[in-house]
Structures are given as structure tokens and as C-alpha cells.
Amino acid sequence: MTFLGRLLGMPSKKIPKWLMYGFVVVSFLGLMDATYLTVEHFTGESLGCFIFSGCDIVTSSEWSVIMGIPLALMGAMFYFGMLMLSLLYIDIKKTFILYLLPLGGLTGFLVSCLLVYSQLFVIEAICTYCMISATTSTLLFILGIILLRKLRA
Amino acid sequence: MEEAKSHLKFWATTIVIIAVAIYGVIILAADSVPDTGTPDKIGNYDWVRGNPEATVELIEYSDFQCPACGGATEIAQLLMNEFYDHVAFTYRHFPLGYHENAKSAAAATEAAGLQGKFWEMHDTIFANQKEWGREDASEVFEYYVWYAEEIGLDIDEFVEDYGSSKVQKAIQDDIDDAMQIGINATPTFFLNGEKVTNRDYDVFRQAIRDAIKENS
Numbered sequence: 001m002t003f004l005g006r007l008l009g010m011p012s013k014k015i016p017k018w019l020m021y022g023f024v025v026v027s028f029l030g031l032m033d034a035t036y037l038t039v040e041h042f043t044g045e046s047l048g049c050f051i052f053s054g055c056d057i058v059t060s061s062e063w064s065v066i067m068g069i070p071l072a073l074m075g076a077m078f079y080f081g082m083l084m085l086s087l088l089y090i091d092i093k094k095t096f097i098l099y100l101l102p103l104g105g106l107t108g109f110l111v112s113c114l115l116v117y118s119q120l121f122v123i124e125a126i127c128t129y130c131m132i133s134a135t136t137s138t139l140l141f142i143l144g145i146i147l148l149r150k151l152r153a
Numbered sequence: 154m155e156e157a158k159s160h161l162k163f164w165a166t167t168i169v170i171i172a173v174a175i176y177g178v179i180i181l182a183a184d185s186v187p188d189t190g191t192p193d194k195i196g197n198y199d200w201v202r203g204n205p206e207a208t209v210e211l212i213e214y215s216d217f218q219c220p221a222c223g224g225a226t227e228i229a230q231l232l233m234n235e236f237y238d239h240v241a242f243t244y245r246h247f248p249l250g251y252h253e254n255a256k257s258a259a260a261a262t263e264a265a266g267l268q269g270k271f272w273e274m275h276d277t278i279f280a281n282q283k284e285w286g287r288e289d290a291s292e293v294f295e296y297y298v299w300y301a302e303e304i305g306l307d308i309d310e311f312v313e314d315y316g317s318s319k320v321q322k323a324i325q326d327d328i329d330d331a332m333q334i335g336i337n338a339t340p341t342f343f344l345n346g347e348k349v350t351n352r353d354y355d356v357f358r359q360a361i362r363d364a365i366k367e368n369s
Contacts, residue, residue: 028171028174031171031174031175032174032175032178035175035178035179035182036178036181036182039178039179039182039183040182043182043183043350043351048219048221048338048339048340048341049216049219049220049221049222049249049252049338049339050337050338051249051250051337051338055219055220055221083171087163087164087167091160091163091164092160125220
């Protein structure tokens with residue numbers, strides 16, 4: 001049997017409800033934040049210094065687009081994927097989904113580390129909504145670790 | 154059959170909730186831009202780059218210490234290189250309170266302007282934004298003097314004008330105008346009185362081309 005076959009045929013594991021709803025809530029918040037950033041990116045309004053809230057030069061910097069695709073949009077797609085996976089598990093309870101969630105959480109966390117590094121040391125400016133996204137991806141990573149531990153228990 | 158219905162209900166509800174939430178966020182983000190009034194047309198108190206007689210007016214409210222304004226200046230310069238004969242471009246001061254050197258940089262440009270070199274100082278100040286922008290407010294004047302020497306100003310006159318009430322008034326008038334029309338961020342551009350909401354180079358360029366076409 002192939003690895004995928006073994007994974008698909010895995011017996012279902014007992015996963016606490018709060019953990020799966022945690023994935024849903026955090027992914028949903030991340031999706032809303034990334035959607036907001038995407039709209040700001042396309043309207044070009046985010047780039048500027050505001051009277052009360054300081055400067056936001058991150059979301060429209062050259063670092064905000066990779067291969068023509070805005071990072072904010074990639075973030076929205078990532079959170080949407082994580083949200084769909086968690087909902088799919090809640091609906092069909094297939095164990096293989098549980099292994100994809102920590103993998104997604106790790107990927108999001110590594111990308112976030114790189115982006116926070118860019119903000120602090122390359123662009124030398126902080127974008128509030130990007131930091132919210134870094135927080136949600138870190139939370140997903142932590143939830144992923146907890147999930148993996150439950151799976152191994 | 155019941156199970157299929159239950160799955161369908163679950164996904165239909167979920168997708169509706171997500172779609173409504175995304176729609177709400179899009180509306181919220183689009184509405185987060187406050188409306189502003191219309192700035193005064195370019196007058197003889199403004200420093201104009203391009204064709205002062207042009208029917209298309211581009212007005213920028215900006216802060217020399219704002220990083221985004223530095224980026225916007227590059228775009229504005231590219232656009233003015235292309236549309237120099239068709240557009241009158243002016244820079245108005247809106248130094249933000251938390252940029253401690255922004256007002257003094259504005260004073261340096263106004264003082265240079267009194268010797269006919271506003272734009273030379275404007276370009277030099279923006280080109281060296283990271284240099285003087287990080288300096289303490291008490292030390293930054295030295296930089297302005299270096300730049301004044303670099304662009305060939307009479308230094309004694311520059312120093313005198315820099316602290317003059319005429320220069321301070323010019324800056325304050327711009328700030329008062331900006332506050333009156335409700336500007337809350339820099340840079341803010343107006344093209345023939347209309348606020349430019351998308352400063353992406355290609356979009357901005359097209360907006361100027363359209364304005365020239367409409368007014369020719």
C-alpha cells in the first residue's frame with residue numbers, strides 16, 4: 001500500500017473539539033485580516049503616513065508582491081485553505097486531513113518569520129495588519145504542534 | 154440521503170457565512186478612506202514644476218520625512234518627466250507631528266525657494282531622506298546647510314531665510330489648508346481637484362493621460 005493509501009485509510013483519531021474549532025476560528029480571523037490587506041493593496045490606500053497611526057510603507061513595498069501576486073492575496077489563499085481543511089475534517093472526520101493542518105501551520109509560520117524579519121531589518125517599518133497575520137499564523141503553528149502530539153498519543 | 158442533506162446544509166451555511174464576512178471586510182476596507190474636500194487651485198504662492206499654464210493640475214500634500222512620500226516622489230518625477238508640458242505640479246507642506254525633522258526640512262526647501270531653488274532642495278532632501286531623517290532635530294540643520302552648498306545657494310541668505318517668519322508662514326498656510334480639507338495622511342495627491350486614490354504607477358499615469366485628454 002502506498003503512503004497516501006495508508007494515510008487515507010487511517011482510522012479516525014479522537015481529537016478534542018476545541019482544537020478543531022481553534023483552527024477554524026484562527027484561520028477565519030487570518031482570512032479576514034489578509035482580505036483587508038489585499039483590498040488595501042489593490043486600492044493603494046495603505047501606503048502612507050497617517051496623522052494618528054504612523055506610517056505604513058510595508059504593504060505596498062516591493063516586498064509585498066512575489067511573481068506578480070500580492071503577498072496579502074497569497075496569505076488570504078493560505079488562510080482560506082486552512083479554514084477549508086479544518087471544516088472538512090469537522091464534516092468528514094478523515095484522519096489524513098489532520099496531518100495536512102500542521103504542515104500548513106509550519107509553512108505559514110516559516111513564511112511569517114521571513115516577513116517579520118523583512119519588516120524589521122529590510123524595510124525597517126512595521127505594518128499592523130501584517131503583524132496580526134504573523135500572530136494568526138503562529139497560533140496555527142502552535143495548534144498544529146498540539147494536534148501532532150494528540151495524533152502521536 | 155439524510156446524511157447527504159446534512160453535509161450540504163453544513164457547507165451551504167459555512168460558505169454563506171464566509172462569503173458575507175469577506176464581503177463585509179471588503180466594504181470596510183474600501184470605506185476606510187475618509188472623504189476630503191477640494192484643495193485650492195494652484196496659486197502664485199505655490200512652487201510649480203511643469204507647465205504653470207497647463208489645464209491639468211497635480212497637487213501633492215507631503216511630508217519630507219515620510220518614507221512613503223519619498224517613494225511617491227520618484228513616481229511623481231517619472232510622471233512629470235513624461236507630462237512636463239501638459240501638467241502643473243505643486244508640492245504643499247503637511248509635516249506630521251511625529252516626524253520631528255519634517256517641519257525643518259520644509260523650512261529648508263522654502264528658504265531655498267526664496268533663492269529660486271525650491272525644487273533642487275526638494276529633490277535633494279528626498280534623495281537623502283534616510284541620512285538627515287535619522288538625525289536629532291538639534292543636529293539636522295547642518296545637513297540642510299550642506300545641501301544648500303551642494304545646490305549652490307548663498308548660505309548666509311539661506312540661514313537667514315530658514316528661520317524667517319515668511320518661511321514659517323508659508324509652511325503653516327499649507328498645513329492649515331490641508332487640515333481644512335480633511336487630509337489625514339501623506340502623501341495625498343489631487344488631480345484637477347479629485348483625490349488620487351490609487352497611486353500605482355500605471356493607474357496614476359493613465360489618470361493623468363485621461364485628464365489631459367479631457368482638458369485638451
